Amino acid sequence: MTLTVEQAMAWASDRKHAVLITLRKDGRAQSSDISYTVDDGAFVISLTTTRAKTANMRRDNRVLVHVTEPGSWSYVSFDAVAELGDVATDPGDAAADGLVDYYRRVAGDDHPNWDEYRAAMVSEQRQLVRVRPSSAVGQIR
Secondary structure, three states: OOOOOOOOHHOOOOOEEEEEEEOOOOOOOOEEEOOEEEEEOEEEEEEEEEOHHHHHHHHEEEEEEEEEOOOOOOOOEEEEEEEEEEEOOOOOOHHHHHHHHHHHHOOOOOOOOOHHHHHHHHHHHHEEEEEEEEEEEEEEO
16 A cells, blocks of 8 residues: 555554654664654654664664554554754753653643653653654555
8 A cells, every 4th residue: 555654644644653663873663652743744752862762763863763553453654854843951941841741732631730740851861752754655544
């Protein structure tokens, strides 16, 4: 089945979990299970600045996002480019605000303690990455 990026993103926007594949220094793939939301044609993912996947994207921003629904044998792999956002350094900064919005979109609800959440985002050195797909392959049933 030939998929447009728009069709594939519409399907992916109804899901929240995927595998993010980045490239190690030696070119081998590194995969990570992730939660995401879709915003303005991009996957939005929360990550920590100290993780291997983040270092990989800093070095080479080419990534693949693989979304699957095993019960229907549906899947889409998106070739994409990652755009790393700022790291949260203060509970009231724009990066922390973005992480609050991300939480609401993924969880579908408010956090029970936003002050605690914002402090954790700073402590964990969290940031958002926007992953913009350029192509999609797979099958949707």
